[in-house]
Amino acid sequence: MADLAAPRFRPGDRVTVREAYPIGHVRTPFYIRGKQGEIERLCGAFPNPEELAYARTGQPAQPLYRVRFLQRDVWPDYGGQPRDVVEVEIYQHWLEAEASAP
């Protein structure tokens, strides 16, 4: 059976996308790094594409989440409705628990 990294987040959890810029086959879009959102669902666990891209196994499988962000939190000049959202599927190793508000 495939090795699997344990899921660390649940729907509703607030998370921050890591603001990192490594060289490599990164699947976390540039525009969403450093942004804060909420776990919408756990999509499953999949071999890590950052490793698969170099013909390695990608094990352990990484939990993949759909994360919901408010558009106005993503784009400083967003002109649409204040409750508009964008959902991005992001692997667990790119997410950190959001620091609780002071």
Added chain:
Amino acid sequence: MTSPDPRRGHHDMGGLPAGAVERTEHDYALWEKRVDALMVLLGRKGLLTVDELRRNIESLGPEAYDTMSYYERWIHSITQTLLQRGVVTADELGRRIEAVRGREEGNG
């Protein structure tokens, strides 16, 4: 125009101005269908993953990325992957291309 952020991959263009979406449909040329078939067959044989395909597409220089067509990018990437994995060598590839070119000219 501002210079591109060096931390952003050229392919990673979400949120950048892109103009209108072109909605016209088109038929695929025979060579494009062959490239698609090649990708499927290599995947089934375990000689190429979709992640490698994407990596080698995204490794194209910005100018090549923007000017090559969709399946031109694919065949470039498939070739790179097969070279990286040692399925073919550059020497084999070069000689084969010469042989095919000679055949085409012979039939010309």
